[in-house]
Amino acid sequence: MTTTAAPSRTSFAWRGLFLRLHFYAGVLVGPFVLIAALTGVLYALTPQLESWVYSDQLRVPVSAQQLPLSQQVDAALRTSPQGTLVAVRPAPEPGDTTRVLFAEESLGESERRAVFVDPGTGRITGDLVVYGTSGVLPLRTTLDQLHRNLMLGEPGRLYSELAASWLWVVALGGLVLWITRARNSKRVRTHGLIGVWVLVGALFLSATGLTWSAYAGENISTLRQSLGWTTPQLKMPGAGEHSEHGSSTSAASGHDGIDNVLGIARLSGIDAKPVEIGLPTTPDGAWKVVEIGRGWPTQVDSVAVHGDEVVSKVNFADYPVAAKLTRWGIDAHMGVLFGWPNQLVLLLIGGGLVALVVLGYRMWWRRRPTRGFGRPTPRGQWRKAPPAALVGLGVGALVVGWFVPLLGISLVVFLAVDAVLGRRAKTS
Numbered sequence: 020m021t022t023t024a025a026p027s028r029t030s031f032a033w034r035g036l037f038l039r040l041h042f043y044a045g046v047l048v049g050p051f052v053l054i055a056a057l058t059g060v061l062y063a064l065t066p067q068l069e070s071w072v073y074s075d076q077l078r079v080p081v082s083a084q085q086l087p088l089s090q091q092v093d094a095a096l097r098t099s100p101q102g103t104l105v106a107v108r109p110a111p112e113p114g115d116t117t118r119v120l121f122a123e124e125s126l127g128e129s130e131r132r133a134v135f136v137d138p139g140t141g142r143i144t145g146d147l148v149v150y151g152t153s154g155v156l157p158l159r160t161t162l163d164q165l166h167r168n169l170m171l172g173e174p175g176r177l178y179s180e181l182a183a184s185w186l187w188v189v190a191l192g193g194l195v196l197w198i199t200r201a202r203n204s205k206r207v208r209t210h211g212l213i214g215v216w217v218l219v220g221a222l223f224l225s226a227t228g229l230t231w232s233a234y235a236g237e238n239i240s241t242l243r244q245s246l247g248w249t250t251p252q253l254k255m256p257g258a259g260e261h262s263e264h265g266s267s268t269s270a271a272s273g274h275d276g277i278d279n280v281l282g283i284a285r286l287s288g289i290d291a292k293p294v295e296i297g298l299p300t301t302p303d304g305a306w307k308v309v310e311i312g313r314g315w316p317t318q319v320d321s322v323a324v325h326g327d328e329v330v331s332k333v334n335f336a337d338y339p340v341a342a343k344l345t346r347w348g349i350d351a352h353m354g355v356l357f358g359w360p361n362q363l364v365l366l367l368i369g370g371g372l373v374a375l376v377v378l379g380y381r382m383w384w385r386r387r388p389t390r391g392f393g394r395p396t397p398r399g400q401w402r403k404a405p406p407a408a409l410v411g412l413g414v415g416a417l418v419v420g421w422f423v424p425l426l427g428i429s430l431v432v433f434l435a436v437d438a439v440l441g442r443r444a445k446t447s
Contacts, residue, residue, distance in 0.1 A: 037192045043437070044185055044189050048189065054178070055228075056369040056372040056373050059166050062353075066159075066355070076145040079115075079142075086138060088296075102121030104119070104120075105298060109296070115138075116135040118149070119136060120134075132146055134146045150163065153311075153313065183232060184426035193214040223351070248342060250342045250345070284322050293312050295308070
């Protein structure tokens with residue numbers, strides 16, 4: 020007959036620490052994770068909805084012949100747009116419209132006005148404000164801003180960064196608790212099982228979400244630069260200092276040569292169907308042609324065309340491994356890397372996170388102190404752990420807290436509040 024060794028006092032102490040951290044961290048970030056999961060799922064599922072809502076702007080009858088790209092741009096310019104012509108996205112497929120993009124001072128950061136042109140007839144099918152390098156339309160832009168900052172601008176980004184900062188801590192702490200429970204007890208909660216199933220996805224969303232954050236994201240960018248993991252940049256001869264801000268002088272350069280530029284880029288290996296052609300930012304500057312395919316395989320090669328030749332080129336195949344992983348991670352986070360399977364996975368992960376938050380609060384409500392169950396885990400568990408291990412844990416927390424500032428700040432606040440409550444409990 021075999022016997023099971025009783026868990027040591029130290030293992031109980033460590034489990035108590037993880038349980039206390041997991042519980043209070045879950046209570047703290049649960050609402051933020053819930054909102055991020057719900058809005059993230061909505062964002063991931065919008066491509067199909069976007070195609071339906073904006074079908075009048077995006078789709079036209081298939082034409083046997085297409086107008087030269089320069090004539091399509093002329094048609095857009097005849098609508099007398101208020102902004103400056105900065106780029107063109109030719110129709111990628113038969114039945115799609117061409118997007119002629121304008122920068123306007125009244126628009127927000129990363130926003131441009133797109134005039135949609137029927138490539139077969141030159142008919143204007145509409146104009147919309149598009150956002151980011153993906154060129155998402157207003158519906159998806161709204162959901163993106165809701166997911167990123169709750170429509171509150173820069174201050175609202177703190178919510179999503181707080182959720183991403185704590186999500187991996189809660190997920191890994193929950194894994195430790197599930198393993199110890201599975202080993203010491205046959206009772207496994209639904210909450211724990213769901214947590215195990217969505218663990219990898221939660222860690223992935225946390226890591227990729229932090230790359231977009233304000234404070235941890237800046238530290239991640241600095242680390243990537245120091246290690247040489249940044250995305251290679253295309254050299255643009257003649258580019259002015261304001262070339263990245265949409266205040267170009269492309270009108271002086273003209274767009275008549277756009278068909279020739281696209282042909283040169285195609286011959287140089289720019290073979291993705293969706294591309295964006297950026298006009299020169301100075302009269303003697305170069306054109307920029309970029310692949311904008313975010314699916315699999317990833318197509319983001321780019322070339323600079325000056326005169327009748329390619330003067331600079333960056334291939335995705337030559338990206339450092341870390342830059343490739345960053346590109347893939349961002350696209351998978353957005354649900355565009357593998358198409359609908361990617362969207363389905365995000366739906367399952369997001370649904371799992373929602374279920375975890377709801378079940379977690381349900382467990383707390385049913386076992387809340389006012390019902391006579393007492394505190395989830397008594398204070399002072401750290402006193403039972405080995406001192407050397409506590410020192411290591413403290414140093415690790417300091418390092419992580421410095422690199423992920425909102426995690427560090429909120430942890431200090433949590434410890435301070437817990438200490439105050441503990442003192443009040445002793446004196447009462």
